[in-house]
Amino acid sequence: MSESNELTFGLPLDEQVETTSDATLDLGITESTSNDGEQKIKGLSKAEYDDPNQIRVTIADGRAPLVILFGPPACGKTMTLVRLARYLNKKGYIISPVKTFRPSDDQNYVEICKPENFNRIINSPDAANSTANISFMLVEIIKDGKRLCQILESPGEYLFNPNKPSEPFPSYVNTIIHSNNRKLWAIMVEPDWRNVEDRINYVTRINELSTRMDVRDKTLFIFNKIDKTNFTRKKGQINIPQARVEISNLYPGIFETFRNQNPISKLWKNYLCGFVPFQTGTYTQTTKMDSRGNVVYNYQEGADYYPQILWEQISKSITG
Ligand SMILES: Nc1nc2c(ncn2[C@@H]2O[C@H](COP(=O)(O)OP(=O)(O)OP(=O)(O)O)[C@@H](O)[C@H]2O)c(=O)[nH]1
Numbered sequence: 001m002s003e004s005n006e007l008t009f010g011l012p013l014d015e016q017v018e019t020t021s022d023a024t025l026d027l028g029i030t031e032s033t034s035n036d037g038e039q040k041i042k043g044l045s046k047a048e049y050d051d052p053n054q055i056r057v058t059i060a061d062g063r064a065p066l067v068i069l070f071g072p073p074a075c076g077k078t079m080t081l082v083r084l085a086r087y088l089n090k091k092g093y094i095i096s097p098v099k100t101f102r103p104s105d106d107q108n109y110v111e112i113c114k115p116e117n118f119n120r121i122i123n124s125p126d127a128a129n130s131t132a133n134i135s136f137m138l139v140e141i142i143k144d145g146k147r148l149c150q151i152l153e154s155p156g157e158y159l160f161n162p163n164k165p166s167e168p169f170p171s172y173v174n175t176i177i178h179s180n181n182r183k184l185w186a187i188m189v190e191p192d193w194r195n196v197e198d199r200i201n202y203v204t205r206i207n208e209l210s211t212r213m214d215v216r217d218k219t220l221f222i223f224n225k226i227d228k229t230n231f232t233r234k235k236g237q238i239n240i241p242q243a244r245v246e247i248s249n250l251y252p253g254i255f256e257t258f259r260n261q262n263p264i265s266k267l268w269k270n271y272l273c274g275f276v277p278f279q280t281g282t283y284t285q286t287t288k289m290d291s292r293g294n295v296v297y298n299y300q301e302g303a304d305y306y307p308q309i310l311w312e313q314i315s316k317s318i319t320g
Pocket residue numbers: 032033034071072073074075076077078079080128129131134135154155156157224225226227228278279280281282283
């Protein structure tokens with residue numbers, strides 16, 4: 001880490017300027033998120049795309065806690081960020097993208113960071129399509145002039161690609177792991193996700209990550225897409241213990257590495273990780289097609305209950 005409070009993650013870039021995407025924001029008329037990892041990642045230079053170890057991100061504030069959204073492609077990381085941002089905006093927080101996160105030759109990121117574009121993506125009824133522009137994102141959450149935390153998202157295929165389950169993390173992920181910021185790992189899980197082999201591989205990935213976490217790091221499991229389950233009693237009323245059991249059945253051993261080993265505190269706290277159910281919203285198919293022939297989905301945000309309990313858990317973890 002440098003003497004200053006600035007951390008630069010990943011390897012330095014060669015003098016490359018070629019990018020894999022154009023600089024225009026095509027809100028609402030973009031490809032939907034690919035599940036197979038074949039889609040080019042928006043904003044990466046060709047060198048970064050060809051060799052993910054070249055990907056460079058910078059956390060200029062090495063002190064404000066980091067909340068890292070961790071999960072495979074299409075589990076809902078970006079939409080979780082969108083939903084939380086909408087909720088916190090209503091509650092008087094300021095959420096803004098951190099421009100320095102990506103090198104300035106990432107024109108896609110430069111465009112997303114412009115307040116008018118960022119607000120449009122967050123508040124768009126086409127949010128699910130618009131967020132295809134977001135691959136890397138760091139936002140800061142500010143209240144009363146104080147930066148409370150930073151929330152970081154990066155492409156799922158670099159975190160856990162089910163088609164390449166044993167592939168090592170690219171260097172930018174390792175450097176995030178090694179950063180001195182206090183961290184909350186927000187690990188996303190969803191129901192009905194692929195085959196049991198893929199889910200077991202994902203548990204292995206989480207176990208590997210947990211052995212590399214700092215002792216101060218916290219972990220929160222986010223059970224997204226809860227609307228696809230039967231654990232909803234009424235709007236925003238979830239049978240959380242049952243939902244948790246479902247996740248340990250679907251993803252065998254997922255919580256074991258977080259079992260509390262302290263002989264005293266384990267009497268009232270079995271596990272050292274949090275767990276929240278979540279729904280980003282409802283996605284309704286429209287008759288509109290985007291310029292590439294993809295169906296446009298209309299996004300209606302889910303109940304406030306979900307971002308409320310998520311924010312409570314995040315706040316507890318970053319201040320406790
Ligand atoms: N039913 C349901 N679907 C959801 C929910 N949240 C997200 N989705 C669906 O999942 C898709 C992918 O969500 P994203 O937020 O783009 O996923 P991601 O984890 O950021 O994916 P990558 O950036 O590719 O790693 C959305 O377009 C929705 O179709 C939810 O709460 N319920």
